[in-house]
Structures are given as structure tokens and as C-alpha cells.
Amino acid sequence: MTYIATFYTHFGALTFQREQKRQGLNAQMMPVPRALSASCGVCVRFAQEGEPQVEGATDLEGLYQEEKGGYRCVFQAE
Secondary structure (H helix, E strand, O other): EEEEEEEEEEEHHHHHHHHHHOOOOOOOEEEEOOOOOOOOOOOEEEEEEOOOOOOOOOOOOEEEEOOOOOEHHOOOOO
16 A cells, blocks of 8 residues: 655754665655645655554654555654
């Protein structure tokens, strides 16, 4: 499954991407799709089987699963 994680800060996105790569996952930073958020303007798109592991992610705003031409919210920070 492919996920998009949005963050409040650029640093949070960069830290999360590095951790995903350290775990051997394909993760890349990219501009946030306008349909999701505009907080820091950068998100991390990654593929992972099963439930995504986001514990300890700094400044995580939301987590979305890519679906047929759209996104389904998996997690939203309060």
C-alpha cells in the first residue's frame, strides 16, 4: 500500500523520510497534494505492507492512504 504522511514542519518530513529509508522502505519527499494540506508544503510518500509504522514521527499532521485517484485519511493529528 502507498501512504502519504504530511507534517507541520519541513524538519519533521525530512526526519521521517530518513527513518523510513533506514528501515529499507522506499520513501521520497514531495510537494503535498493540495487536496490534503498546505502546512509546510512537503510530504513523504512511502510504500509499506500492513499498518504503517509512524510512532515517534516528529510533527506528523496526517497520514493518508492512496486510493483510486484519491486519498483516505488513516490518521489526523488533533
